[in-house]
Amino acid sequence: MQQKIFQQDAIAATAPSLHLKELALSLRSQQLFSKLSLSISPGEIVTIMGPSGCGKSSLLAAISGTLERDFALEGQVLLDELNLINLPPEERHIGMLFQEDLLFPHMSVNDNLGFGIPAHIKDKKKRNTLIAQALDEAGLSEFENRDPATLSGGQRARIAVLRTLLSQPRALLLDEPFSKLDAELRARFRNFVFRHARANNLPTLMVTHDPDDAQSTGGKVIQMSDL
Numbered sequence: 242m243q244q245k246i247f248q249q250d251a252i253a254a255t256a257p258s259l260h261l262k263e264l265a266l267s268l269r270s271q272q273l274f275s276k277l278s279l280s281i282s283p284g285e286i287v288t289i290m291g292p293s294g295c296g297k298s299s300l301l302a303a304i305s306g307t308l309e310r311d312f313a314l315e316g317q318v319l320l321d322e323l324n325l326i327n328l329p330p331e332e333r334h335i336g337m338l339f340q341e342d343l344l345f346p347h348m349s350v351n352d353n354l355g356f357g358i359p360a361h362i363k364d365k366k367k368r369n370t371l372i373a374q375a376l377d378e379a380g381l382s383e384f385e386n387r388d389p390a391t392l393s394g395g396q397r398a399r400i401a402v403l404r405t406l407l408s409q410p411r412a413l414l415l416d417e418p419f420s421k422l423d424a425e426l427r428a429r430f431r432n433f434v435f436r437h438a439r440a441n442n443l444p445t446l447m448v449t450h451d452p453d454d455a456q457s458t459g460g461k462v463i464q465m466s467d468l
C-alpha cells in the first residue's frame with residue numbers, strides 16, 4: 242500500500258465539524274439513548290464502544306438518515322450550522338463504511354467507483370480522471386477493469402473506501418469496517434482509512450468492539466454509556 246494519500250482538495254478546504262446535540266433515540270417503547278451530545282472536529286477520529294445491542298449502529302443510522310420507521314429520533318445532527326435531521330440521506334453527504342463492502346459484484350471496479358462520484362459532475366473525462374487518480378494513489382490501478390467478485394477481501398475493502406471518498410462526503414461514519422480482515426491486513430487497512438480521513442479533513446465517527454481498532458486511531462475513545 243502506498244503512503245501517498247488521495248486527497249480531494251475541494252473537500253479538505255471546506256470540511257465542517259459534526260455536532261450531535263441532545264440526541265434521543267427510541268425503538269418502539271425502548272429508549273436506546275437520550276441526551277447524547279458529541280462534537281467531532283474536521284479530521285478528528287472519535288471511536289464509540291459499547292455492548293452489543295446498545296445502539297451504536299443505530300446512532301450511525303440516525304446521523305446518516307437511514308433509520309427505519311420503527312425508530313423515533315429527537316435532537317440535532319449538525320454539520321457546522323446546518324441541521325441534517327430532516328434531510329434525506331442523499332442530501333446529507335455523509336460517507337459510510339460497513340463490515341460488508343457493498344460493492345456491486347458484476348460491475349467493474351471502474352464502474353463501482355464511478356457510481357460513487359456525484360451526479361453533478363457530468364464531464365466524462367473529469368469523472369475518469371477522478372477514478373484513475375484515486376486508483377493510482379491507492380496503488381490499485383491494475384484492478385480497474387476487474388469485477389469485485391474476483392478481488393480479495395482486502396482489495397475490495399480498499400475499493401470501497403475509494404468509492405466512499407469519491408462521493409465527496411463531508412463526514413465519515415465507520416461501522417466495524419475492519420472486523421472481517423485478518424490481523425495484518427486489518428492494521429494496514431485501518432491506517433489507509435484513517436490517513437484518508439485525515440487528509441480529507443473529515444470528521445470521523447467509528448463504532449467497534451475491538452480495542453485495537455479504537456487505540457489505533459490515536460483519538461478519543463468513548464463508551465456509549467458515558468455519552
Ligand SMILES: Nc1ncnc2c1ncn2[C@@H]1O[C@H](COP(=O)(O)OP(=O)(O)OP(=O)(O)O)[C@@H](O)[C@H]1O
Pocket residue numbers: 268273291292293294295296297298299300309311
Ligand atoms: N431494523 C431494526 N428493526 C428492529 N429493531 C432493530 C433494528 N435495528 C436494530 N434494532 C434493535 O435496536 C437495538 C440496537 O441495535 P444496534 O444494531 O444499533 O446495536 P449495536 O450497539 O450496534 O449492536 P452490535 O454491537 O451488536 O452491532 C437492538 O436491540 C436491535 O435488536
